[in-house]
Amino acid sequence: MGTLARRPLLALLVLAALVTPVTPVAAQAGPPPFEVRDGVTQPIFDFAAAIRETTWVDTGMDGDADGRPDRVAVDVVRPAEPARRGQRVPVIMDASPYYSCCGRGNENQVKTYDAAGRPVGFPLFYDNYFVPRGYAVALVDLAGTNRSQGCVDVGGPSDVASARAVVDWLSGRRPGYDAPTGGRTSSATWSTGAVGMIGKSYDGSIANGVAATGVAGLRTIVPISAIGSWYDYFNGDGVSFGADPVDLARLVEEHGGRPACAGANSGLATAAPENGDYTAFWADRDYLRGAANVRASVFAVHGLGDDNVKPINVGRWWDALARAGVPRRLWLSQTGHVDPFDYRRGQWVATLHRWFDHWLLGVANGVEREPQASVERRPDAWVDEPVWPPVGTHAVTLHPEPGATPGLGVLGTAPAAPGTTEAFTDAAGQDARAWAAAPGKPSAARVLFDTGPLAHDLRLAGTGSVTLTVTPATPTAHLAAVLVDYGPATVRDDTAPGEGIRTLGTRSCWGASRPGDSACYLDTAAVTADVDRQVFARGWADLGHHDSPARGEPLTPGRAYPMTFRLSTTDHVVPAGHHLVLIVGGTDSGTTVPPSRPGRLRLDLAGSLVRLPVVVGPRPGGRGLS
Structure with missing residues (x-):
C-alpha cells in the first residue's frame, strides 16, 4: 500500500x-x-x-x-x-x-x-x-x-x-x-x-x-x-x-x-x-x-x-x-x-x-x-x-407506494404501478432525525412511506437492504434510507453525552488493588428518554457507485439509475399499533459528506423496494401491513 x-x-x-x-x-x-x-x-x-x-x-x-x-x-x-x-x-x-x-x-x-x-x-x-x-x-x-x-x-x-x-x-x-x-x-x-x-x-x-x-x-x-x-x-x-x-x-x-x-x-x-x-x-x-x-x-x-x-x-x-x-x-x-x-x-x-x-x-x-x-x-x-438471528428470520420485501399527499406515501406489500414517482431535493443541512420529526407533513428534502398502524408486533433482526431507482438532476447524488418506528417508548438515550449511560459519584471494586492500580471504578446508570419515534436503521450510498463499490462515476442528469445498498444491522421490535416508516433523503448531515453538486432527485417507486430481516413477518391485508 x-x-x-x-x-x-x-x-x-x-x-x-x-x-x-x-x-x-x-x-x-x-x-x-x-x-x-x-x-x-x-x-x-x-x-x-x-x-x-x-x-x-x-x-x-x-x-x-x-x-x-x-x-x-x-x-x-x-x-x-x-x-x-x-x-x-x-x-x-x-x-x-x-x-x-x-x-x-x-x-x-x-x-x-x-x-x-x-x-x-x-x-x-x-x-x-x-x-x-x-x-x-x-x-x-x-x-x-x-x-x-x-x-x-x-x-x-x-x-x-x-x-x-x-x-x-x-x-x-x-x-x-x-x-x-x-x-x-x-x-x-x-x-x-x-x-x-x-x-x-x-x-x-x-x-x-x-x-x-x-x-x-x-x-x-x-x-x-x-x-x-x-x-x-x-x-x-x-x-x-x-x-x-x-x-x-x-x-x-x-x-x-x-x-x-x-x-x-x-x-x-x-x-x-x-x-x-x-x-x-x-x-x-x-x-x-x-x-x-x-x-x-x-x-x-x-x-x-x-x-x-x-x-x-x-x-x-x-x-x-x-x-x-x-x-x-x-x-x-x-x-x-x-x-x-x-x-x-x-x-x-x-x-x-x-x-x-x-x-x-x-x-x-x-x-x-x-x-x-x-x-x-x-x-x-x-x-x-438460543441463536441469532432467531430461527425463522427471513427476508421480507416491502414496496413504497404513492399516498394521497405527494411526499407522504405508503409502505406495503404490493409494488407501485409503473411510472409512479416521488421527488425531493438534497438539502445538505438536514439529517435523519430532522427528516423524521414531522411524519405527517410533506418536506421538499425527503419522501416518507408509512405502513400505518401495525396489527401485530414486527421484529427485525439482522441486516436489511434497500433498492432505489433514482433519476438525478446533477452529475453527483448521495442517498440515505432510514427506518423509523413511530410510537411511544422508553429507551436508552444514545444521543445524550454518555450515549445511554451517566457516570455516578460512587465506586464499586472488581478484583484486587495495589498502589497505582486500583480495582475500583465509578458506577454508572442508564440515561433514558420517553420518545414518540425511534430511528433504528440507516443506510447511505453514492449513486455514482451504482455499478461497483470500487469506483464511482459521474452521473448523466435525466437518466434513471438503480442501486442497492445496505441498512445498518439491527434487532428491533416495532410494537403493534406503532408505524414502520421508510424515509428516503439525500445527504444525511453530520454522517455523510454532501456531493459536489447536490440537486433534485426523482424516485421511481416501481423500481424501488426494501428487504427486511423479519422474525414475525407482515400479515396479508391491503396496501399496508395489517
Missing part, C-alpha cells in the same frame, strides 16, 4: 530476527496453577506480589524506515506463585493504540510507570480481576504508539502484524527482548500459549484482524464495539463519512504524529482518498475476507445506537463468522459506543469470567452451551436468544 518504507538492510535484519533462537514454551509442572469452585476460577494469588515487566517483541517490519525491525512494547502482569513453581498461565491480551494518547474505559485510564520505567498502572479491570485467578494480562502498545517503535497504519497489515507478533511470542514462536534496542532475549516460558484478545473500538478491531490471520494459540477474542471492515467505518456504500485515517494515525502517535512517520502518514493520505471507492487499501483492512481462517471463538458486543463504529460492522462480521462455523456469542445493547462494563457491569464480569475460564483454561462450565445472544429490549431489560 506504499506506507511502509523498506531498505536493503531490512531483509538481513528480518532474517536475523527469524533465526534468533527462541526458547520453547516450558512443559507444565505439577497441578494446574488455578483453583475452580462453583464452575469458576478463584482469586487465590497475591495481586500485590504479581510480577510486572515489559518485553519488546520484534515484529519483523520497519514502518519508520530506520533500517531496523520495529519492536512493540508488551506490558505484562502475572501471578508470581505459579512462576516460582514452574507453572504456566494463559494470557488475556489487549492490543491498543490508546494507552498514552487517549486512555481506555469510562475514566480514560492510561498506562503508568515508575521511575525505572517498570509498569505500574494497567488500565481497566482485567488485571485486577483475572491475575488473582491465575491469568497473565498483557497490554500491547500497537506499532507507532506509546513505547512501541514503527508507525500506525490504521487497522492495516502493520497494526495487525504487530499484535500477531505478540501472540507468536506468547506461544514461543518469536523472540522478545528486555529492551527496545539490543538487550537480552526474553522468552515467555511462563505462558501456556493460550491467548484471549479483548478490547473496545480500535482494540477490538485489531482482535478481529489478528483472528482473521488464523494465528495459532489465539483461543478466543472479545471484540467490543469493533470494526469488521475499516471501509465500513469510514464509508457507506460509495459515500464517505468525512473522517480521515491520517488524523486518526496522528492522534494515536501523539503530538500531531511522529516525525519518522511522516512518510507513512503521507502514504495513508494517498491510498485512502475521500471518494468512497473500495480500493486495495480498504481490502487490506477488510477482516471479513479472513473469516474462514478464524480458529478462535468470538464473543462480540455492540451498541445498536453506535454512530461511531456503526452496527453494520458487527452484523457483517457475525454473518461471516456464521458462514465459517466459528463458535460465537453476541450481546446487543441499546447504547451507543459504550463498554458493557458501563451498562451491565455485574453480568458482564461474571460472563466474561466464565468465558475465559472455558476457552483459555478448559473449565467445563457450560458457557459454550448457553443462549447465543442477549439483546437489550428496554433499558436494563435483556432477552436471551
